[in-house]
Amino acid sequence: EYNALYKTMPNQPYLDHVKTKVDGLAFIGLSLTRHSEHGYPDSITHQEAFDLNDVIDRDYSNLMSTNDDGWLVGGGEKGPPHSYKLKSKDSAHVEIMRIGNYCPEWGGITQEDIVKVMQSGKILIPQMEVVPTAVVANGDLPPELEIRFDMDPFIPDLANFMNQPAPPLPVNWSIRFVHNQLFRHFQFASRFCPGPFHSTIVRKADFRSNEHKHKYFSNCDEVVQKWRDEGPKPLNTKWNVDGTVMKNPPQHNSGVWLFLDRNNITHHFAPNFLPPYDTPEKRSIIMSILSEIWDQDELVWKPVSSLESSEKEKFTATAAQGEIFGDAFQCCGAFS
Numbered sequence: 001e002y003n004a005l006y007k008t009m010p011n012q013p014y015l016d017h018v019k020t021k022v023d024g025l026a027f028i029g030l031s032l033t034r035h036s037e038h039g040y041p042d043s044i045t046h047q048e049a050f051d052l053n054d055v056i057d058r059d060y061s062n063l064m065s066t067n068d069d070g071w072l073v074g075g076g077e078k079g080p081p082h083s084y085k086l087k088s089k090d091s092a093h094v095e096i097m098r099i100g101n102y103c104p105e106w107g108g109i110t111q112e113d114i115v116k117v118m119q120s121g122k123i124l125i126p127q128m129e130v131v132p133t134a135v136v137a138n139g140d141l142p143p144e145l146e147i148r149f150d151m152d153p154f155i156p157d158l159a160n161f162m163n164q165p166a167p168p169l170p171v172n173w174s175i176r177f178v179h180n181q182l183f184r185h186f187q188f189a190s191r192f193c194p195g196p197f198h199s200t201i202v203r204k205a206d207f208r209s210n211e212h213k214h215k216y217f218s219n220c221d222e223v224v225q226k227w228r229d230e231g232p233k234p235l236n237t238k239w240n241v242d243g244t245v246m247k248n249p250p251q252h253n254s255g256v257w258l259f260l261d262r263n264n265i266t267h268h269f270a271p272n273f274l275p276p277y278d279t280p281e282k283r284s285i286i287m288s289i290l291s292e293i294w295d296q297d298e299l300v301w302k303p304v305s306s307l308e309s310s311e312k313e314k315f316t317a318t319a320a321q322g323e324i325f326g327d328a329f330q331c332c333g334a335f336s
Contacts, residue, residue: 012192013296016107019189024101024108025261028118028182030128030149030175030235032073032092032199035243039075043090044243046257049233052092054223055135055147056201058083062216067203072262073147091262092199094130094149096175097182100190107189114186114258115267123181124273124285126174128254129232133171135201135220142206146198151176155304161287166278171232172197173290178256180289192296241265 014020031046036053053074057063070077070085072092079087101108117123133150137143152171160167175197183191207213234254238246246253252274258267277286292301 012194013299014107014189015187015191015299016189020100020107022101022103022106024099024106024190025259026099026102026108026111027095027097027259028099028114028178028256029096029259030094030130031257031259031265032094032235033090033243034075034092035090036075038078039071040078040087040089043075044239046239046243047235048237049235050132050227052147052199052201055220057216062207062212063202063205064208065204065206069203071202073199073201089263093257093259093262094175094197094199095194096179096197096256097186098190098192098194099188104188109186109188111258111266117185118256118258118267118269121272122185123178123269124289125255125269125271126177126273126277127234127252127271127275128174128178128236128256129234130172130175131230131232132224132227135217135224136198137205138195140204142204144203145201145205147201149175149197149199155307156287156290158287158291158305162280162283164280166283169277169286170290171228173286177286177289180292180294183294193294236268241268 010017012023032050032052033044033046034048034052035043035045036051038053038058051074056071056074058071058074066085068086069088070083072088073090074092076088076090077083077085079085099108099114100106102111102114104110118125130149132147133152134148136146136148138146149172151173154170156170156173157167179193179197183193207216234252236254238249238253240246241257250270252271255268255270257265258269259265273282273285277283291304293304293307294300295302
């Protein structure tokens with residue numbers, strides 16, 4: 001039954017589902033697309049920090065079948081005769097804010113309004129240095145496989161945030177930093193974020209056996225740990241929207257992107273809130289923005305410092321595990 005799987009309808013946590021007339025795919029996020037000899041030849045590169053081929057099973061040694069569009073990352077799909085999936089370019093991305101559509105009468109917001117705000121400096125965009133924290137199977141049956149980019153620790157230690165010398169910032173803090181500002185500034189019906197920050201690897205992943213599933217996630221665990229050991233890295237260091245290399249890239253160029261959909265990127269917004277992030281002034285700004293968390297179940301802001309223990313468990317469980325439905329869930333990648 002639909003209600004048995006989802007607590008409410010509609011399933012997506014739109015800001016106002018009544019005024020959301022038509023769903024859409026536009027969003028602000030990170031691009032992890034990367035050209036690969038194993039994928040579609042027209043795939044472009046927007047980052048070289050992480051080779052996502054390391055966490056896919058292109059030769060299907062552990063998976064039995066996947067969705068018709070096959071691997072969405074690692075260069076995408078070449079199509080026949082190299083693979084008998086739909087030919088498609090790499091569309092690896094992390095959504096930070098789903099816009100949906102550019103039609104206010106449908107519940108969206110115009111592209112012009114989005115671009116104007118993003119280029120105005122009203123949204124502070126730090127140098128986006130990130131690292132994958134886990135590879136998971138979500139709650140779908142068969143599940144989607146996802147690379148997670150959770151903030152770790154998920155609940156920041158605000159009590160010691162302003163200490164000098166400054167303690168390390170949480171891993172992937174910049175994603176929630178941008179997310180919270182976007183959600184604070186933009187108020188339109190179709191706004192939401194589709195679950196924890198992640199990049200979908202493949203849909204409808206059906207493993208050959210439990211042993212093969214364990215082998216796949218064990219390999220992912222090793223790769224994620226290697227990435228974690230190397231630490232967060234900038235993504236876009238030198239690329240234009242079309243994948244061409246910039247002539248004179250700035251020192252800090254790893255910003256956020258505006259997507260019409262996962263295959264079509266229209267704008268890049270470079271960082272305007274630059275490192276270092278250990279000064280009292282910048283720590284104060286970061287702390288004020290990370291001190292709240294958006295509760296997508298109740299559609300309200302909650303101060304991190306006042307969360308009840310049960311609420312902290314809800315948020316941290318979501319970060320560490322995702323939604324759990326039966327034995328479909330798997331997760332690898334340790335949290336500190």
